[in-house]
Amino acid sequence: MVNREVSGAHYGLRDWLAQRVTAVVMVIYSVLFVVMLLGLPQFDYASWKTMWAAPWMRYASLLFFLSLFVHAWVGMRNIFMDYIKSTGLRLTLYALVILALLAYGAWAVQILWGR
Amino acid sequence: MRFQIYRYNPDVDAKPHMQFYDVPMEPTDRMLLDALVRIKIEDDTFSFRRSCREGVCGSDAMNINGKNGLACITKLADLQEPVMIRPLPGLPVIRDLIVDMSQFFKQYHSIKPYVVNDTPPPETERLQSPEDREELNGLYECILCACCSTSCPSFWWNPDKFVGPAGLLQAYRFIADTRDQATNERLDNLEDPYRLFRCHSIMNCVDVCPKNLNPTKAIGKIKDLLVKRTV
Numbered sequence: 001m002v003n004r005e006v007s008g009a010h011y012g013l014r015d016w017l018a019q020r021v022t023a024v025v026m027v028i029y030s031v032l033f034v035v036m037l038l039g040l041p042q043f044d045y046a047s048w049k050t051m052w053a054a055p056w057m058r059y060a061s062l063l064f065f066l067s068l069f070v071h072a073w074v075g076m077r078n079i080f081m082d083y084i085k086s087t088g089l090r091l092t093l094y095a096l097v098i099l100a101l102l103a104y105g106a107w108a109v110q111i112l113w114g115r
Numbered sequence: 116m117r118f119q120i121y122r123y124n125p126d127v128d129a130k131p132h133m134q135f136y137d138v139p140m141e142p143t144d145r146m147l148l149d150a151l152v153r154i155k156i157e158d159d160t161f162s163f164r165r166s167c168r169e170g171v172c173g174s175d176a177m178n179i180n181g182k183n184g185l186a187c188i189t190k191l192a193d194l195q196e197p198v199m200i201r202p203l204p205g206l207p208v209i210r211d212l213i214v215d216m217s218q219f220f221k222q223y224h225s226i227k228p229y230v231v232n233d234t235p236p237p238e239t240e241r242l243q244s245p246e247d248r249e250e251l252n253g254l255y256e257c258i259l260c261a262c263c264s265t266s267c268p269s270f271w272w273n274p275d276k277f278v279g280p281a282g283l284l285q286a287y288r289f290i291a292d293t294r295d296q297a298t299n300e301r302l303d304n305l306e307d308p309y310r311l312f313r314c315h316s317i318m319n320c321v322d323v324c325p326k327n328l329n330p331t332k333a334i335g336k337i338k339d340l341l342v343k344r345t346v
Contacts, residue, residue, distance in 0.1 A: 008304045012311065013306055013345055078315070081313070083272065086251055
């Protein structure tokens, strides 16, 4: 194969934007979480459980985790792009990270809605 | 004054080494370049590039006490001894402080650093309004000394794929030029996870630029334009 210099893959903007948007979501959730925690009547298991009983808290947390995973995907890909020079290995690592993050997503749902 | 200078001659040396020099200074010696010229008089095997000796040509960019800069406009009085002089980081060393800038210029050429305009040229110049011309300030002054790109970790890891701060500043200089008609093609060429989005705004480029330019800001404006045409 001829070793051409190729350029302009026509993507990257969406990932960059997604990383910024998800960062904002995570900041808002982090503040909310601390406020909720400080608002607990008592620091015991019962009030902790009441806090998580509200559906909106679960959905907010799910949104946080999904944002975290999207953010982590872009960040991990950036690290691989910088340091992993072999295309095959890089592609393998991309796939592993995506699969792991999908599994974490399912796991988060299980934790939030499980009993 | 005491200096510790990176020496490497690939024809003779197996590997690079640091060499100490004690140089008596004259009161007229103001800038680091004056000292380097004195060292060169004593030891003519020592090699470095310099030309205009007043911060315009960009030849004598080097790593001075850990920070990239131009020797000719770096005041000796501001330097801590021993002054550590190394070549620009991340580029192949040809000899001593002389580095191979091919990769740097290749990235520069990849952004088409010239006005693209296919309309028939007018009788006189293509004119700009003073407001449009204003946008080029802080962009056109770049002297391509490579201080910024060689201080950028993203450029160290991917010099073949990431355009680098100098190239991106120049890219925006032509995107911002109202006489240029190739804005979309330029943005297409840059919309790439490597070429543009290796920049994570750590601003090493802004920190070292001897002309006080702001590549990070220019890169931000390119990203803004990409967002504007997509969202």
